[in-house]
Amino acid sequence: xxxxxxxxxxxxxxxxxxxxxxxxxxxxxxxxxxxxxxxxxxxxxxxxxxxxxxxxxxxxxxxxxxxxxxxxxxxxxxxxxxxxxxxxxxxxxxxxxxxxxxxxxxxxxxxxxxxxxxxxxxxxxxxxxxxxxxxxxxxxxxxxxxxxxxxxxxxxxxxxxxxxxxxxxxxxxxxxx
Amino acid sequence: xxxxxxxxxxxxxxxxxxxxxxxxxxxxxxxxxxxxxxxxxxxxxxxxxxxxxxxxxxxxxxxxxxxxxxxxxxxxxxxxxxxxxxxxxxxxxxxxxxxxxxxxxxxxxxxxxxxxxxxxxxxxxxxxxxxxxxxxxxxxxxxxxxxxxxxxxxxxxxxxxxxxxxxxxxxxxxxxxxxxxxxxxxxxxxxxxxxxxxxxxxxxxxxxxxxxx
Numbered sequence: 473x474x475x476x477x478x479x480x481x482x483x484x485x486x487x488x489x490x491x492x493x494x495x496x497x498x499x500x501x502x503x504x505x506x507x508x509x510x511x512x513x514x515x516x517x518x519x520x521x522x523x524x525x526x527x528x529x530x531x532x533x534x535x536x537x538x539x540x541x542x543x544x545x546x547x548x549x550x551x552x553x554x555x556x557x558x559x560x561x562x563x564x565x566x567x568x569x570x571x572x573x574x575x576x577x578x579x580x581x582x583x584x585x586x587x588x589x590x591x592x593x594x595x596x597x598x599x600x601x602x603x604x605x606x607x608x609x610x611x612x613x614x615x616x617x618x619x620x621x622x623x624x625x626x627x628x629x630x631x632x633x634x635x636x637x638x639x640x641x642x643x644x645x646x647x648x649x
Numbered sequence: 650x651x652x653x654x655x656x657x658x659x660x661x662x663x664x665x666x667x668x669x670x671x672x673x674x675x676x677x678x679x680x681x682x683x684x685x686x687x688x689x690x691x692x693x694x695x696x697x698x699x700x701x702x703x704x705x706x707x708x709x710x711x712x713x714x715x716x717x718x719x720x721x722x723x724x725x726x727x728x729x730x731x732x733x734x735x736x737x738x739x740x741x742x743x744x745x746x747x748x749x750x751x752x753x754x755x756x757x758x759x760x761x762x763x764x765x766x767x768x769x770x771x772x773x774x775x776x777x778x779x780x781x782x783x784x785x786x787x788x789x790x791x792x793x794x795x796x797x798x799x800x801x802x803x804x805x806x807x808x809x810x811x812x813x814x815x816x817x818x819x820x821x822x823x824x825x826x827x828x829x830x831x832x833x834x835x836x837x838x839x840x841x842x843x844x845x846x847x848x849x850x851x852x853x854x855x856x857x858x859x860x861x862x
Binding site: 491492495496499500503504507508513517520521522524525528529587588591592595606607609610611613631635638639641642645646 | 651658659662665666686689690692693694696697698700702703705709710713714716717718720721724725
């Protein structure tokens with residue numbers, strides 16, 4: 473299986489199959505991250521598309537200091553940040569409309585659902601970088617070194633953002649108990 | 650009360666991911682039995698980790714490459730044509746952002762140095778030519794000296810250009826000096842910290858010239 477750089481080189485000389493492969497290889501993880509930030513399928517789909525468009529149109533500016541995947545994540549993170557800045561607030565898809573309809577096997581108890589709603593609100597209330605850090609670490613399983621590269625900060629800063637975020641989430645959950 | 654056991658907290662994400670060794674699991678679980686704060690933290694992290702996102706379906710995934718291509722074609726069609734001939738298009742491809750920055754830095758440095766050289770040549774206590782790097786360091790040098798040489802409109806134009814055209818470079822210099830970012834253009838790494846600080850000071854002074862006039 474070709475690595476991303478080989479596929480990129482092939483794409484840049486006009487190989488359409490390489491383009492398709494790169495998109496298919498990264499679209500699910502990117503969508504997952506974007507969706508967790510915007511909590512809406514249509515917005516996440518639009519931002520996913522824009523991420524790839526921006527990446528491939530600007531590929532001559534990709535200096536290969538990081539991996540292509542990290543570069544894609546950075547573009548997605550910036551687009552999502554701008555998306556928030558341009559909107560007064562985000563709309564969360566109600567739990568009933570999404571989880572129950574699309575994943576009928578997952579049934580939460582009433583109290584469990586309330587706790588999860590509180591947690592979602594608490595996550596949404598975090599400062600942007602803290603929210604991103606905790607989502608990338610816990611929900612996307614990224615290591616702090618990868619997070620630091622994506623957010624263009626030091627590993628120490630990434631860890632600090634993570635710990636601050638977790639402390640805030642704990643406090644918010646405790647305040648609602 | 651917040652637990653101070655950072656060693657345990659650092660292991661928690663891996664504990665949830667089931668990536669710890671047997672010994673590590675024993676240590677973490679022994680601590681959880683006696684620490685309410687860490688039990689709360691594990692509960693929060695587990696809830697976060699269990700959050701599902703809806704699967705948009707296979708059709709969605711199959712369509713994305715086509716949708717991306719279509720949008721790329723729309724954007725490329727909408728962009729104004731910069732030049733149809735081969736050499737110009739090659740230039741578009743090869744003028745990387747960092748080259749443009751290097752050019753901007755060179756132009757700015759040349760203007761500052763030339764202005765300073767002209768200024769010093771008019772000073773009676775300076776008779777010998779001085780190397781450019783000394784100009785930048787010299788206590789006698791200041792941007793206000795340029796006001797004696799250039800017309801007010803030229804000063805305003807230069808200051809306005811510095812305010813906008815060098816804004817991003819200024820930000821990059823700050824990041825290099827603060828050591829908070831490594832992904833900056835290579836040309837800035839060639840400058841010493843002192844040179845970077847001096848350039849930033851000059852940019853600040855240039856920006857201030859318009860406001861002062």
